[in-house]
Amino acid sequence: MLRPLTSALRLLRPWKPLQTRGCASDGAARGREIQVRALEGPDQGITEILMNRPRARNALGNVFVSELLEALAQLREDRQVRVLLFRSAVKGVFCAGADLKEREQMSEAEVEVFVQRLRGMMTEIGGTQRLPRCLGVALAKELIFTGRRLSGTQAQVLGLVNHAVAQNEEGNAAYHRARALAQEILPQAPIAVRLSKVAIDRGMEVDIASGMAIEGICYAQNIPTQDRLEGMAAFREKRPPKFVGK
DSSP states (O other): OHHHHHHHHHHTOOOOOOOOOOBTTSGGGTTOSEEEEEOOGGGTTEEEEEEOOGGGTTOBOHHHHHHHHHHHHHHHTOTTOOEEEEEESSTTOSOOOBOHHHHHTSOHHHHHHHHHHHHHHOTTOOHHHHHHHHHOHHHHHHHHHHTOOOOHHHHHHHTSSSOOOOOOTTSOHHHHHHHHHHHHHTTSOHHHHHHHHHHHHHHTTSOHHHHHHHHHHHHHHHTTOHHHHHHHHHHHHTSOOOOOOO
């Protein structure tokens, strides 16, 4: 019980703003496999990570993963970022998965290090454990044993994805749906959203009693914030709240 509680507390350290780099609009950034773009105007607070490795269909190679981890490390400390979107800069492709051609050239030790880096970055890795918890043992075995590919609609029906949208002529319908969802999250209190994420993610790893304790810790950290007081005042005065992330 102590480990997840300690982890939750560690994740909630104060944020320090850092300037993001590798902006997609910069000429120097065009050669990077991972590019970062902060949106402006009414979408200020939404930041996009663009995956730009067209020759390998955005496959997860060493350079790709290194640049992605670098970008995430900077964005994690930037309090101006409220919602993060992953977007492909390669038309018709999101991410092809692991770069198997590159993997063939690695030694066993290099493969182990590479996989550990991926595990630290992508919580979805570990399908034999996560999929049964999501779909049940029988269906998870069927999908894993057969290696069956699912369409977006099939994945939505099974509950593996939240939304499935019809493709548009530009090939970016999923991006527009994701951006619309980001716009819904954007006006919410950023500290409360962040604490909710920690409570959910850590709580799913432990029993219900420990999960409730994690929730209590997260809630306690939200009580002294300016945003909580602003939310209460806005409710009382019947006006939209103006959250500042403090």
